[in-house]
Amino acid sequence: MMIVIKSKVGSRGQIVIPKIARDNLGMIEGSGIIIELADDGIQIKSAEKDILSKWSRIAEEEGMDVKKEIKYGDRLYEEIF
Incomplete structure (x- = not known):
């Protein structure tokens, strides 16, 4: 299942991972993430x-x-x- 969620980049380059995504990945404050860069965008994954x-x-x-x-x-x- 793929869920697409629209978000914005803040003034300091920060993005908020929406609650539904954090809950589905079991992310809590301090959870590690992996950011993969590609030609057409980025992918954020749980480091767990x-x-x-x-x-x-x-x-x-x-x-x-x-x-x-x-x-x-x-x-x-x-x-x-």
């Missing part, structure tokens, strides 16, 4: 190699029991499909 690990870490920091949630998700998947 394993986004699921990052989401798990954030969930645990928020007090969630990730292993319990995964087991529940697996059981729910089996019931539905």
